[in-house]
Amino acid sequence: MQLAFMRALWELGEANVAQMQAQLATNGQILAVTTVATVLRRMEKKSWVAHRSEGRQFVYRAVLSQEKMGASVLSRITDALYGGNVGALLAQLIGSDSVDAADLAEVKRLIADKERRNG
DSSP states (O other): OHHHHHHHHHHHSEEOHHHHHHHHHHTTOOOOHHHHHHHHHHHHHTTSEEEEEETTEEEEEEOSOHHHHHHHHHHHHHHHHHTTOHHHHHHHHHTSTTOOHHHHHHHHHHHHHHHHHHO
16 A cells, blocks of 8 residues: 555655545545545655645655665565575566566666676
């Protein structure tokens, strides 16, 4: 659920609770206003989001970027499922039936870029 909240904030930039509720509903998550507010407060305690006051409402924004969250999630998956073995994770991803020639070309490009940066 928290990932859906982060996606909504990344899409909106910033939003109050009612705007978040509406955005989540467009993505199929029908939640009460109180639930939305509670989840946002919990995410703020984790330093994933922050708020500012606008009149009597809080307006929330993502503090954690999509890239940082992605890196954190991938790190946890790699550790939990593959014992920290990045190669095993990549083998699983590349071996997927959904990977096409364009995806493989992009992976090759990314590897070449990384090799250049690492010298």
